[in-house]
Every structure is written in structure tokens, then in C-alpha cells.
Amino acid sequence: MRDPDNAVSGLVEGPVVQAGSVHGNVYLTGPVPLTVVPAQLSTPPTGFAGRDAELVRMDEVLRDGGVAVLKGPGGVGKTALALHWLDRGRERFPDGQLHADLALPSGEPVAPEDVLGQFLRALGVPAAQVPSGLAERTALYRSVTTGKALAVLLDDAVSAAQARVLTPVSGTTVVTTRRALLGLLAGGAEIVTVEPLPVEPALALLRARLGGERVAAEPDAASDLVRFCGGLPIALCVAAARAVARPHRSLARLVAELSDERARLDGLSTEGDLSVRSTLDAAYDDLPADLRRLYRALGLHPGDGFGPEVAAAMLPLDVSAAQAGLDALVDASLAEELDEGSYRLHELVRVHARGRTLDEDGEEERAHIVRRAARWYLHAAHRANRVVMPARGIICSVPEPADFTWPQVFSAHAPALDWLSGHRATLLALTREALHRSWPRLAYELADALQPLLILHKHREDAVASSELGLRAAESTGDATARDRMRKRLARALVAHGDWAAAQEHAVDLLDSSRIRGDRRGEAGALKTLGLVALARGDLADAVTSFQETAEILRSLGRRRSEGLVLINLSEALVRLDRHRSAIEQARRARQLLSALDDPDPYNVARAVAVLGQAHLAEGGISEARPLLEQALTTFARLGSGHERAGAHRLLAQLARRIGDEEQARSHEDLARKLLATRSW
Structure with missing residues (x-):
């Protein structure tokens, strides 16, 4: 017998039953819909802490639903934050929670149509009724989620387009990413920045x-x-x-x-x-070749707070290209923008970038990058110093490269000093690096360039460290003048640091060598240093003698600025010896010399004015002392010299007590304490 033909003609939708004969009723039904509410979120990890500000921000952004984009570097805890926030508000999402990782372990994006298929099936759509195309799945997803109180967590989004089609019509969506999903933000999503834990x-x-x-x-x-x-x-x-x-x-x-x-x-x-x-490798592998090169170069930068100008100098690049590259690294969560024009790498990111350049770039290339960075900082410091202390000489053996560009902060005293302060650690680190790489002249000049900041802000430990580095560098160059300059500076830094014995030893050796060479200026520097040691120890008579001998030598050499500076020290010693009239005379002479310089020296003029006010106060001349001390205080405040400003406040406190104004005296003392507390001596 031949088999019956089992064929259906025409277009048929739905179930089909073919039979030779049917007895009784036939009931046709489709697949049974899924009634389980999806709960795809995992339990938040243990040890969650320190995200109060981010949680408050998420509360604000997602109060009535919407989309929050948690952006931060890989491994910073974006998913943990999202899970913690969603877990504590589970009752707000009775229609379920969906979760998808949008990046493969290789870093490649997951196709959004695949995630849509998973979401639709989880929401009860039978597999046979899930469309095959992206457009159809997107449309069905929107229909299914309309009016739903859903929570959707989209982890490690690669692009805005990928995340956008997975955002439900209703409910709350949290997207984690290390990229700048500008398309989502333009569509109304709000960003929550996730930074490393304090x-x-x-x-x-x-x-x-x-x-x-x-x-x-x-x-x-x-x-x-x-x-x-x-x-x-x-x-x-x-x-x-x-x-x-x-x-x-x-x-x-x-x-x-x-x-x-x-x-x-x-x-x-x-x-x-x-x-x-692997987290950092994945982020690095996502970068184009030019950004990888910039990233590796930044791994050689020794400190935080670099700008596009130094990044451009290191490679070299056009500044606009460096700026665009830094912004792209920020978008990729491999760099952080501290302020406008200032960036940094997270410590582990810097370690990773440095490892990459050690693996991929040759030693000659790395040395070239570091040297250009060091030269850029040296000339930038000189530009700042010309504004901060115009009377102080600049030591530099190499002309400023024509292809270097500079930030717009060197036109006024306050921003120039702020720049020096913000890059103090970088300048010190580059001094060490230059010495380590056997670039002694560059190391010596970098150490010297730090001095105006160290004078104004009294970073005593750094003053000792930079002077020690400068001395080692100067000795390597064989330049006797440079060596003596740094030895004198080290001795004076040791005085301020309280190591009087070491300072005295350096000063005595410097005095002997200067006299042997017939170097009168070096002799004066050594004598002044011995006077500073004696003054610190309280040997006031010896201090006066040393300062007087120093002043005589400098006067004979026509060194007016140096003479004025030592007369300030002499006046201080005379005040402490109660020789007030002599102290007033020397302070007046110091003020006269320093005020008449061709290059202004407002800081040291203010020091002379302050000691003149102190001498008048010690003599009982209240009316003479007050305007002098107030003038000095105003100048120190303008120049950003907290230590000297605190000293002026303390002298004004003494003056207030002399006239019985205890409230004013306490006010000045409090201001002095606050100023000293904010500085690291």
C-alpha cells in the first residue's frame, strides 16, 4: 500500500492537524506563557562601603525612573554600587529585574539583538514568538515593557547605541561603563561618576x-x-x-x-x-594606536596634575592633539580630569602604563620622553619664578625650545605660585630621575628652580631633599661654583630643619674652601650661614659678628640685594639682644637697598619692613610699628607666604597686648595658628 500524501496546500498560520478521520472534539492551544517574574540580579557583594554620595546621586536621578550611567575605571566597583542600590529598592520593581553583561571577556560588544532575545524570553514571550531581527525585537521589547515597573542593569556597556535599544519604555535602567556614552546622555540619561574609594x-x-x-x-x-x-x-x-x-x-x-x-x-x-x-589590558587594547602611544608616555610622567602642554612636549604633539588625546583617555576611564587643563592617572593605571612602555618602547625612546618632560618643567618653573621672584637669578644652560607651549597661568603672581606649589612633587621627582639617568646639569638646574617656592612656603623637608640632590648633581658636573652654591643652600635648609650640627659642618668647610680659593662671595655666603646657625642656637653675639662681616664683604663687592638680605638677619639678631636702635638702623638700610633694586623684590622688602616694625615694637614705638607690620602682612598675603604672614600676625598680637586689646591679640594668634597648621614645614 502506498503512504498517504502528508502535504498542506496554501498559506496556513497557527497549529495544523491532519488526520484521516477524527472522532470527538479537537482542542488547539498555543504555548503556555511564562508566569515567573524575572529576578536576574545577583546579591550585592559583601564589604560595600564609602558610596554615600553616589547613592544619594542615584536616588536623585532615579527617583521617578529613568536612566543612570555609572561611569568609572574598570574595577572601581560600578556593578557593586548598582547592585547595592537596586537591592535596597527591590519593592519598587514588582515586574522584575533584568541583567546583562554587554561586553565579552575579549572586550568585544555583545550583540544587542541577542540580549533582547534573552530579555523577551525572561519577560514571558515564548521563544517561537521572538522575532529574528533587531528592529522587530526592539519594537516587541518596547511593547512588552510599556507600563512595567522594571529594573534593568546593563553592565559594561560598549556604546550608547547598544545600551539605548535595551532601555525599557518604563521602569529604571542602570548602565555601567568605562566609556563616555554621550548618546545616552544626550537622550536624557544622567551620569554618576564612580571614583576609587577613599x-x-x-x-x-x-x-x-x-x-x-x-x-x-x-x-x-x-x-x-x-x-x-x-x-x-x-x-x-x-x-x-x-x-x-x-x-x-x-x-x-x-x-x-x-x-x-x-x-x-x-x-x-x-x-x-x-x-x-586583564581589566586594564582590555581598556588599553580598545585604544587606537595614537592613544596607546600617549598612554604609554604618560606612564613615564612622575606625578599628578599634568596638562596637555607637557603631554605635547613629551611625544611631541600639537597641543590640540594632546588635549584631544587626554580627553579621549578620560572618556575611556584611563585618566581623570582634576580641573580644567589638569589630568592624572590612577596609581594602578600609571603602573600599568609604565609597564606597557617598558614592554613596547625602547630605552632610548623612553629616555627621550623623560628628558623632554624634565626640560619642559624646568622652563615652566623658570617662567613661574620670573613672576614669583623676579629679582632672583635664573640658572639654565639650555635655551627654551621653540616647540614648547605653556599654560596661561604665568602672567600673575598668585596663579604662578599655585602652579609651582601644585607641581612641587613632580619637580622633585624629575630632579631625582635626572640624577638617576646621569643628567647632572639638568638635575642641578631643576633643584635650583624649586627654591622660590621652598622659600615662600617653607617646605623644609623638601628643601633639604632638593638641596642634597642638587649638591650631588653639582659634584657630578665638576662645577665648583655650582657645588658651593648647593652646599650653602643645603646648610641653610638644615638650619631651618633644626639640624644645626650638620649645617655648621657644611658652613665651616665652605668657609675654608672659599678662603683658599680667594672667593669673597663664597666666603660671605659661608659666614652668613654660620650666622644663621648661631642665631638658631641663640648665640646672638656670634650671629651679629658673622652677619656684620658678611655685610662688609657684600658691600665691598657691590652686591646690594645680598647685603640687604643679610641686614635683615642682622636686625633680627639685634632685636633679640635688645639693641633696638641699631636694629632699626639696619632694617631701614635693608629696606632702602631692596626697594632700590632694578628687579623688584617685594617679598624681601616686606621682610625688611616686618623686622623694622618688630624693632620699633621692641623699643616701644607702637605708632611706628603698627603701619609697618600691617604693610608687611598685606604684602605677605598677596605673595602667598603663609609662614611670614603668620609671623606678622604674631607681632601684631604682641602689639595688641601692649595696648590692652586682648580680643585683637587672640584674633591675630588664631590666624597665625591656622596659617601654620595648613603648611607642611
């Missing part, structure tokens, strides 16, 4: 993972762990996991293992998702 929340995370007792037993090591991890939760979690796996090992041992920069990223990475290196 110290205390980072320690709280460690305590949650390690236990409070273990952290309390080694507080210094725990603090070092936080510093090495740079506040990145992913790094902190890996460090904690390593410590948990070795409960009998100290945290100090783990810190020692992480102290090597080249090994640090591997030490903060594990197999699987918890890998600082």
Missing part, C-alpha cells in the same frame, strides 16, 4: 574581608595595602583574598610582595574575573 571606606572593605582583628593588628600594613591598591575595590578584594588564603602570613609580607611595581599588577590579579591587569 582611605577609610577602603579599610572598611578590608575589615569586611579579613576581619577587624587582623586589620587592627597591622594598621600600617593595612594602610599600605590600601595605598598600593589605589582604592580600587577589585584590587582590594584580590589583596584580601591572598591574605585570607594565607592566614598565617603577615599583611606586611603581602605589602612587601606588592612593593615592586612591575610585579604589583600580577599580584593583584587572579584567574577569572578578579584581575586588575
